[in-house]
Amino acid sequence: MDHDEYKAYLKQQYSHEIRPLQSVNDVISAFQKKLDIAETELSESEAIFLKMTILNYINDPIKSNLDNLNFISYEVVRNEKSDHYYNHMRITSDNERIIVIIESQLNEITSNCQELKVDMLIERGIDTSHVNQETPEFFAYLMLLDSYNENHRIRM
Secondary structure, three states, X not given: OOHHHHHHHHHHHHHXXXXXXXXXXXXXXXXXXXXXXXXXXXXXXXXXXXXXXXXXXXXXXXXXXXXXXXXXXXEEOOOOOOHHHHHHHOOOOOOOOEEEEEEOOOOEEEEXXXXXXXXXXXHHOEOHXXXXXXXXXXXXXXXXXXXXXXXXXXXX
C-alpha cells in the first residue's frame, strides 16, 4: 500500500476513534481510575530519563522558560491492574518501576513504558485544528490508533 492509500486507510478506519484534546491532568485522572498511580519522587536513574525527555522540548517556543517548567512524576503501582504494563517491560526487579511524567504548561505526558505512553497519548487526544487541516500530527495520532489496535489484536 502506498503512502496516500495508507493515509486514506487510516482516516477511514480510525476517524470515529479520534478524541478531542484533553489536558495531561485529565489523562492522569482517567488513568487513576484504571491503575493505581501515585505522585512520587524520581530515583537517580529516573531523573536521567527526565533529563533526556527535557531535550525533546528544546525546539519548543517555551524553551527559554525551561527552568519555569514544573515536571510532576507518578509511579504506577505494581499490582494486578498494572501487571500488563510491567510484564510488557519485562520488569522483574522491585528496584524498577513504571513512571509517568507530566508537564501541564506544555500539556506533555511521557512514560518509561512505551505501551503506557501510547495508551496515554491516545487518551489525551488531538487538537481539532490538526484533524481539520489533516496535519502530520493528525496522521501520527491515527498511526498510534492503528498500532494500538494491531497490538491488541495480537494479544487476543
